[in-house]
Amino acid sequence: MSSAFLYTLVGLGLFALGLYALIVHAHLLRKILAINVMGSGVFLVLVALAKRTGEVRPDPVPHAMVITGIVVAISATALALILMLKLTAKTGHARLPDDQRESR
Amino acid sequence: MVSVVTNIPWGIILILLPSAAAIACFLWPRIANELGLVTAFTIVLSTTGLGWQIMENGAYHHTVGGWGAPLGIELYADGLSLLMLAASALVGSGISTYSASYFEQEHLERFWPLWLLLQTALNALFLSADIFNLYVTLELMGLAAVALAALTNNSDALSGSMRYLLATLLGSLSYLLGVALLYHSFGTVDISTLAERVDSSPTVWASLGLMTAGLALKTALFPLHFWLPPAHASAPAPVSALLSSLVVKASFYILLRLWINIFAPLGEGVDTLLGLLGATAVIWGSLQALRQTRLKLLVAYSTVAQIGYLFLAFPLAVATNVTAWSATTYLVLSHALAKAAMFLAAGNLLLFSSHDRIADLDRVVQRIPLTMAAFALAGVSIIGLPPSGGFIGKWLLLEAALSQGRWDVAVILLLGSLLAAGYVFKVLGHAFTQAPLPLKPTVIPASMEWSALLLAFAAILLGLLASPILSLVDIGHITGHSEVRP
């Protein structure tokens, strides 16, 4: 197995790990970390598979896509973190209220 | 004169104008209101111009940067994109007019840049023909929508938008992983090139699953709808309207586009699942809507139900069956108009009575008749009564179902309409009766009543304009199957 496929599999692993943590954890900071880990996983898949060019330089298009993706990720993370702070300041808890409330 | 109109790059204006206006509103908050309104109506004008071009010359193409696919990005607009742009422009102008009177100055200054950027995202999304570019527009739209949903900063809105943010980010990542797999299988992110190269390989199956799941989450298809009712019910009224009528439709549009162009030949089995989930959404969403005691939650659950209808068409071979396809388009359009009208009317009711308990509406029909008329007309379209746009959509869907002997779909359609009638009349009934606690009414500005009413009228009018709109749907219908279509 070439290193391209090795890192692709690691990327898929990170995606799944992040998704598991996103589902299981209640604390919003952990959920935000989990989303970031998932994102890193997707980026790794994008870039690792671009290395299937043999000896020559890897395909740069996914590289540019990932740079775009990293900027999007920090934007989303910053918004999520401040939203979480604001919510915690109002409710005293850094987690989402129970789903029961939505149909009250 | 005509050549001037056809030569102006209307499609580009649709993207650059609202983004430039957003920046101007950010720099000079004092003129935000005027600038925002002017922009909203210029968007209507530009969409009309683009529509003219498309009707004259066929589908619109623009190679950004002059490189062309697969290296560069292409913009593309056919009849379907045009109708989505038109719905977005029309609903957008209504929401803009409403918002100009709804928010106080402090909120207006925050609202306009975000709403203009959301309009940029919507227009860019409907014009894009590149799956990675669509990812960027999705993120643009998602973050703007979340920021708008949190605008009032109260705890319900904050928790609603936090949940919404996590859901929308998860949906985007799932979609992006699908994009990664498609790019690395076929070396392109251009939709029409992908359509030529796509085959039945494991990667295509995986990306079909990932992208469909991600977009279904963003569109709030049952059971992935958990985030929608709290977010849409707790946002300010014009924001609820734009979330329910435009934002969920945009992700659905991408799903539809991908299915029509790329996944159509492979979707067997998955389309049955989507149809099944759609049917469940119709019944479950309607039942939940009936149970609600709060007006805005009722309207939000009605959105969950109406989204279900959009997916009912998938097992009827949405890409190859013209009737099923037109039905979906019609349902998207009429729901966009009707649901915007309904949320704006609900906003008026909430403002008028300073609460949104359905049981305590207290004779509002006599006091703000225009708003109640808007609610009732929107209800007519949501239920699917003639002559509304909702009726045409459901009728076409029924026709497509019966032509394939799908009586189960027909039953769901009928049941959904009955339940919708139930929750619409529940509200209307209380609007006539006297509440135990008489309320102290607040004056509603006329522009807020009229923008709701005009949108509701548009939803009805959609039913009377069926034949020109259906002919638009077919412009540049690049299904890849259009040639073999009977």
Add this chain to the structure above:
Amino acid sequence: METITLLAWAFDSLLGLGLLWLAWQSLASPDLFKAIVLFFAFGLLMALAWVRLEAPDIALAEVAIGAGLTSALLLAVLAKLRATEINDDTTEPLENVEQTFRSFQWFPTVILLLVVAGLSYTVLSLPPYATGLSAEINTNIENSGVRNPATAVLLNFRAYDTLLEMLVLLIALLGVWSLNGAVLQSKTAPGLVLDTLSRLLAPMLILVAAYLLWVGAHASGGAFQAGSILGAAGVLLLLAGWRLRPALTALPLRLMLVAGPAAFIAMAVFTMMIEGQLLEYPKQYAGILILFLEIAATLSIGTTLVALFLGGRPSNNFPSNDFPSKDEEHK
């Protein structure tokens, strides 16, 4: 065929396992502070992975943004969170960990394992050699105005994506500002070390940013990396207690924040008028036009990242009366 030496293979495997292990440790850590530190380490390992994948441009962006700024933001938020959360921070995380480990959730685990297995099979079914768009890039890069392929894609071939991306950053900022009141800035004076360090480091970082911006045309680097380094310099100055004059936080600050998106939109209009195609540069001027866009984007990215780190509208947070100047803090 690519020959993989045993050493490289072992290194890649270790790095891959390290990434997975650090991610798991970070997400399952009972202490949130520890989780963030582990996340920072995870980011650094990611940068190493990007280097191994011959993506130095991403490695630079990852170190500055993915690991550096994200972790700094996380820590600042955590400090604020501990002050506002009702449950004190010792019980809350423990409760979480119990939830995670005692009631290990089988259902999502099984589903996710199936998904990973399916996706892995899918990925392994891809052909081992593929060039993607490399050939098209190689034939067209002559005409792009720059020689670094990643920069060529970001600012020419797919510059429209970058235009929209600048708007994404702006939206995040608008969103954060509309949630006003959550100021992350601590009022405490910095220690001598931090102060001296920032005086030394900040100008260096600004120089590095300028270098990366310039070099991005033909080697690794570019607007995003330069912008994020600039952002890091700004964050460092903030941590050291530096403040912008209130007069500068109104329009001048806003102008800096929108410089990137505004430059892209202006360029879009300009190219529509000259060439009739969105963002199609006149060929002989492509290089200089791209440099102009990159300078504006760098400025914007840097300022926006600092503003996001600050977490609130500066004009609201520092009313001119109790605005602490640098000298007063040292008295």
